[in-house]
Amino acid sequence: MGKSIAIIGAGITGLSSAYFIKKLRPDVDVTIYESSNRTGGKIQTYRKDGYTIELGPESYLGRKQIMTDIAQEIGLENDLVTNQTGQSYIYAKNKLFPIPGGSILGVPTDIKPFLKTKLISPKGKIRAGLDLFKKPTKMDGDISVGAFFRERLGDEVLENLIEPLMGGIYGTNIDDLSLMSTFPEFKQREEQFGSLIKGMRHEKIQRQKQRQLYPGAPKGQFKQFKHGLSSFIEYLTEYVVNQGVEIKYQTPIKDIIITQNNYEVISGENKDTYDSVLVTTPHQTFMQWFGNDPAFDYFKSMDCTTVATVVLAFDEKNIENTYDGTGFVIARTSETDITACTWTSKKWTFTTPEGKVLIRAYVGKPNDTVVDDHTDEELVNIVKKDLNQMMTFKGAPDFSIVNRLPKSMPQYHVGHINKIKSIQTHIKQNYPKLRITGASFEAVGLPDCIQQGKNAVEELLAEL
CATH class of the missing domain: 3.90.660.20 (Protoporphyrinogen oxidase, mitochondrial; domain 2)
Structure with missing residues (x-):
């Protein structure tokens, strides 16, 4: 008898997980449970009278290739669009200021544009320059994004450049936001080069070299589809269904019960048995099934x-x-x-x-x-x-x-990464052949969600 996997949630993580299961093990039966009447989760494109409007995520970061790879495989290669590049601004001091050229998420890598900007005072610019002479920042496993960048570049650059660009991505106060859960590469570059500015300058040069390999490529960082992100969801849904995946719409899960060798997924009056389960819902949903396990208490207090x-x-x-x-x-x-x-x-x-x-x-x-x-x-x-x-x-x-x-x-507060590692270890030890993914663990961008699903699928298939 063939092996079976239940996926809970038909958002981008759930759908792409089904895609990878069928790609790696076409013989495995896959059923997706979705509480609503549509796939896609937060992705929702409104199309009317010539408008294509994203109500959820707007686009995805093009250099994270995994989403583009799937798009090409499912028939969307001719629909990919790259954003128009233009000046971006920061609103501060009751005025719009151009973001200084050459900065990477606010970290200056070009001296001239940084010296010219009126967004930062002369004193603030001198303070930022001290980064070049400071020793790497000490931290005990993790540090807040605010504390790290304040130490490296000073208050003014943090408040007027770093915070507006980084804080919004994660919807978290920058003085609470975990550096190692969000932007660990900044710490890695700082340690590698002895200075954050030097490290990010190296990063910029590497990106420029990469672009030179593809001289005709569009300059924009972000990708979309001619008919919106929902077209990716529509094509992916059709693709996995054609591969034999069953999607049960309007089927909320009451409980997931571990038995000696498998899992019982209870929905309404139905009880279905699976060899393996992959949960891709927000923690507010999966805590209905795992809330009695003290190892999951972290999610009860998650802001x-x-x-x-x-x-x-x-x-x-x-x-x-x-x-x-x-x-x-x-x-x-x-x-x-x-x-x-x-x-x-x-x-x-x-x-x-x-x-x-x-x-x-x-x-x-x-x-x-x-x-x-x-x-x-x-x-x-x-x-x-x-x-x-x-x-x-x-x-x-x-x-x-x-x-x-x-x-x-x-909100990924300082220490988030270690708590999540501990929970994931607990899941592997106590819930064999079950994985939980999603933004409550890691991954905010769409390609990150896909990558997280792929990693979970590879682990589950190895255990089947």
Whole structure:
């Protein structure tokens, strides 16, 4: 009798895990359980009247090749699109400043643009330069992103450059955010070269050399698809179903029970038996099944940030934007509710009909309640009020969309990486042939989710 694996959750991690199982072991039976009526999880593309609008993730980091590889295999190779490059800005001191050229996530690697920027005072620039003479930062296993970059580059660079760019990615206060769970490569470069600036300059040179190998390649870092990220989900869903994967929609799981040799997955009145189980849900869901195990207590106290994406579509005559760029992030010292904004019609020209302007703003900071406290209409007004500081609205938007993602961003506090390693060891020892993946453990970007699923699949198949 053939082996069987149940996958809980049909988001990008669950679907790509099914893809890898069938690629590596076509003989294994795969069933995906999905509580909603659709695949894709947080990925959701709204298509209407010539608009292609992402309500969840906007794109993925192109240098993480794993997602592109799958896209090419499932028939989307001609639909891949790279973002338009343009100036990005930081909103600080009530003004938009261009991000200094040559910086990598805010770390300066070119002296000239850094010296020219008015975002940092002369004193702040001198303080950042001390990084070149400091010994590597001491830490006991982990350190906060804030403490590390403050030690290397000083308060001003941290608050006006590093924090706006890094804090938003993880929805976590930068003084709580674990360096080793998020940006360990910065610590590695600092130790390798004796200075963060020297290390990141080396990184920049390596990236330039890589680009020279492909002289005709687009300059943009991010990738998308002509018909939005949902097209990746639609193609991947069809692909795995054609490989024999069964997807059970609107089938929430009541419990997962370990027996002597296998697992019982209980949904509604049904009880199905599998050799192996892969859980790809948020921790708020999987704690229903593992909450009685004290080894999982860490997830009970895990903070999560609630965010919302607010999309505004305008006729171009109703908005005046004098900045030539693709968007901006906001320093936490600024008194705005939005954390970032993308001028989507500039960054992704395929998303918007001619003569129209599309803007995506992001609302929701760690430990604030602005998204919970306001209606959709109020959130739209909050966004318009904030954006009025950077651009001029001459008329109302043609339409607006608000997409709320409650408690969707787990906060990786200092020490997260060791706690997760301990939990994963416990799972391997006490739940053989079962793995749990997802953003609560690691992986925020879409290719990271896919990679995490692939790693779990390889481990499970080795145990089958």
